[in-house]
Amino acid sequence: MPVLTLDRISKSFGALRVLNEVSFSIEPGEVFGYLGPNGAGKTTTLRVILDLVRADSGMVRIHGAAASDPRVRAETGFLPGEFRLWGTMTGRAVLDHFAGYRPDKPPKLRGQVLDALGMNDATLRRRVKLLSHGTRQKLGLVIAMQHDPKLLLLDEPSIGLDPIVQRGFRELVQDFARRDAAVLFSSHVLSEVEEVCARVAIVRAGSIVAISSVDDLRRLMLRTLTIRFRESVPHGLDALEGVERVSVAGREAVLHMRGDVNAVLRFIAAHDVDDVIFPEPQLEDAFMEYYETGS
Amino acid sequence: MRPVLNIIRRLAGRYAVLIFAASFLLGLFQFLITAVVSTFDVPAMLAGVIAFLPANVRTAMDLIFGGLSPKGLIGFGWDHPIAHTAGTVVAVVLGARAVAGEIEDGTLELVLSQPISRVTYMLANVAFAIMAIATVCAAGVFGSSIGQRVFEQQTATLGELARVAINLGLVLLALYAITLLASSLTREGGRALGIGALIAIVSFMLRVVALLWRDIAFLEPYSVHSYYAPRTTLEVGRIPAGSLMVLLPLILLTLLLAFHRFERRDIP
Numbered sequence: 143m144p145v146l147t148l149d150r151i152s153k154s155f156g157a158l159r160v161l162n163e164v165s166f167s168i169e170p171g172e173v174f175g176y177l178g179p180n181g182a183g184k185t186t187t188l189r190v191i192l193d194l195v196r197a198d199s200g201m202v203r204i205h206g207a208a209a210s211d212p213r214v215r216a217e218t219g220f221l222p223g224e225f226r227l228w229g230t231m232t233g234r235a236v237l238d239h240f241a242g243y244r245p246d247k248p249p250k251l252r253g254q255v256l257d258a259l260g261m262n263d264a265t266l267r268r269r270v271k272l273l274s275h276g277t278r279q280k281l282g283l284v285i286a287m288q289h290d291p292k293l294l295l296l297d298e299p300s301i302g303l304d305p306i307v308q309r310g311f312r313e314l315v316q317d318f319a320r321r322d323a324a325v326l327f328s329s330h331v332l333s334e335v336e337e338v339c340a341r342v343a344i345v346r347a348g349s350i351v352a353i354s355s356v357d358d359l360r361r362l363m364l365r366t367l368t369i370r371f372r373e374s375v376p377h378g379l380d381a382l383e384g385v386e387r388v389s390v391a392g393r394e395a396v397l398h399m400r401g402d403v404n405a406v407l408r409f410i411a412a413h414d415v416d417d418v419i420f421p422e423p424q425l426e427d428a429f430m431e432y433y434e435t436g437s
Numbered sequence: 438m439r440p441v442l443n444i445i446r447r448l449a450g451r452y453a454v455l456i457f458a459a460s461f462l463l464g465l466f467q468f469l470i471t472a473v474v475s476t477f478d479v480p481a482m483l484a485g486v487i488a489f490l491p492a493n494v495r496t497a498m499d500l501i502f503g504g505l506s507p508k509g510l511i512g513f514g515w516d517h518p519i520a521h522t523a524g525t526v527v528a529v530v531l532g533a534r535a536v537a538g539e540i541e542d543g544t545l546e547l548v549l550s551q552p553i554s555r556v557t558y559m560l561a562n563v564a565f566a567i568m569a570i571a572t573v574c575a576a577g578v579f580g581s582s583i584g585q586r587v588f589e590q591q592t593a594t595l596g597e598l599a600r601v602a603i604n605l606g607l608v609l610l611a612l613y614a615i616t617l618l619a620s621s622l623t624r625e626g627g628r629a630l631g632i633g634a635l636i637a638i639v640s641f642m643l644r645v646v647a648l649l650w651r652d653i654a655f656l657e658p659y660s661v662h663s664y665y666a667p668r669t670t671l672e673v674g675r676i677p678a679g680s681l682m683v684l685l686p687l688i689l690l691t692l693l694l695a696f697h698r699f700e701r702r703d704i705p
Contacts, residue, residue: 155703189546189703189704192549192550193549194546194549194550194703194704194705195703195704196701196703212552212553212554212557213552214552215550215551215552216552218550218552220547220550222543222546222547222550224543224546225543225547226542226543226544227544227547228447228451228542228544230450230451231447231450235450239443239446239447240547240551242439242440242442242443242446243440243443243551243552243553244551244552245439245440282547285547
C-alpha cells in the first residue's frame with residue numbers, strides 16, 4: 143500500500159487556481175522528487191497533505207487514512223519551506239517541545255541526525271535567535287526526522303546548508319528510504335533531486351506535467367549528439383530512428399534525438415569519424431524542456 | 438492531554454515575563470490603593486473637590502467612587518484604568534498571538550503539522566489564557582489582602598475581593614475571546630492586536646462617557662465593561678446576576694465562533 147496518495151487534488155485561492163487535479167502516490171522506501179519553480183504549487187501541495195490548506199476537491203490519504211485525521215501525522219515529519227521558530231527558546235527546548243507532541247514515540251533518531259548534520263550540544267544550548275540561518279535549517283531537519291517518521295515531507299530542505307552538510311543530509315534521506323520510509327522531496331534545485339530521487343513529478347502552474355523515473359525522463363528527453371566525420375557528412379542521418387532534427391556545418395553534424403540510440407550508433411559505426419560528443423543527459427534539460435514546451 | 442500540556446508549557450515560558458509584570462502591577466496598585474484608603478481621609482479630601490463640580494459630574498463621581506465609602510474606594514481601585522490596563526494587555530496580547538501572531542511568525546504551520554487537531558491547539562491556548570488572567574486577577578486580590586493586613590484594615594473580605602476578581606476575569610476573558618476571534622480571521626498579529634485593543638478602549642471609554650453624559654446611557658449595554666461592577670460586588674457580596682448572564686454567553690459564543698473560523702481556515 144502506498145504511504146501517501148493524492149487523488150485529483152484541486153485548490154483555488156479566490157480566482158487563482160493553484161492546484162489542478164494533482165495526483166500521485168509514494169511507495170514505502172521511495173524518495174519522490176517534486177520539482178517546479180517558485181509559485182508552481184509545490185508548497186501548497188505539501189500544505190494540503192498536512193491538512194493545513196483544505197483542498198476544494200480530491201482526497202489525500204496517508205497510510206490509507208484520510209489526511210484530515212491528525213493521528214496520521216504521528217508518523218509524519220515535515221520541514222516547511224519558510225522555516226521559522228520561537229527565537230527565545232534554546233535549540234534543545236525546541237527539539238523537546240516537538241518531541242512532546244508524540245509522547246508514545248521517543249525521538250530515537252535525534253542523536254544520529256544531529257551527528258550527521260554536524261550539530262553539537264553547545265549549539266543546542268543557544269537560543270534560536272542567535273543561530274545562523276543554516277543552523278536553524280538543520281534544527282528544522284532534526285525536528286522533522288528525530289521521531290523516525292514513515293513519511294517525510296521536505297520543502298526546499300537544503301537551503302542554507304553548506305556542501306558538506308548537504309552530503310550528510312542526502313545520506314540521511316537515503317537511510318530513511320532504506321528503512322522503508324517514504325520521502326517527498328520538494329525542490330527547485332534539480333541537481334540534488336537527481337542525486338537522491340528515483341522518481342520525480344514536474345509541476346507547472348498547479349498541474350503535474352510529468353511523473354516518471356529519473357532514468358526514463360533522461361531517456362525520453364531531447365538530447366544533442368555531435369559527430370565530427372573524417373570526410374563529408376553522409377546522407378540519411380535525418381531518416382534514422384529517434385532523430386528529430388539534424389544541423390550540418392562542414393564535417394560536423396549535430397543530431398537532436400530522443401529515445402533509443404542504437405540505430406544512430408550503427409550508422410556511426412559504418413563511417414569513419416574523428417569524434418563523437420554525447421553528453422550525459424541532465425534532469426535539468428528535461429525539466430527545462432517541460433517548462434519550455436509545456437508538454 | 439500531553440500535547441495540550443506541551444503547548445501550555447511553551448506559552449508559559451514565552452509569556453512568563455508579561456504575566457508577571459501585569460500581576461505585579463495590579464497587585465502593587467491594589468496594595469497602594471489600600472494604603473491610601475487607610476492612611477488618608479480620602480472621602481473628606483474628595484468631598485471638597487466634588488462639591489465644586491457640575492451636578493451631572495458629581496453624580497458620576499459618586500457612582501465611580503461608590504459614595505466615597507471605604508468599600509467604594511477599594512472598588513474604585515479595582516475599576517481604575519491602571520487595573521484594567523494590566524489585565525487587558527495580557528488578554529489582548531494572548532488572543533492576538535494565539536493564531537495571527539503565530540501565523541505571522543511562521544510557527545503555526547510547523548505546530549499544526551504535528552499530530553494535534555486544531556481544536557486541541559485552541560483549547561490549549563484558551564486554557565492558558567484562563568490561567569494567565571486568573572493569575573493577574575489573583576495578584577490583585579493578593580495586593581488588596583496584604584494591604585489590608587499591613588494597614589490593619591478590614592474593608593473587604595477575601596471572598597468579596599475574590600468575587601470582584603472573578604468579575605474582572607470574566608471581562609478580560611470576554612476581551613480575550615473577541616481578540617481571539619479577530620486573530621482567527623486574519624494572518625497579521627498586529628492587526629488582531631489593534632482590533633482587540635481598540636474594542637477594549639472603546640468599550641471602557643463608552644462606559645465612562647455614558648456615566649458622565651447620561652444622554653448616551655442607552656449605549657452602555659454595548660460596553661463589555663458595563664458588566665463589571667466591583668463596588669456593587671463588594672457592597673452586595675456577589676457579582677450582579679445581569680453581568681454573569683451577559684458575560685458568560687458572550688465569552689462562550691465568541692470562543693465558539695473563533696474555534697469555528699480557525700477550524701475552517703487555511704494556514705497560513
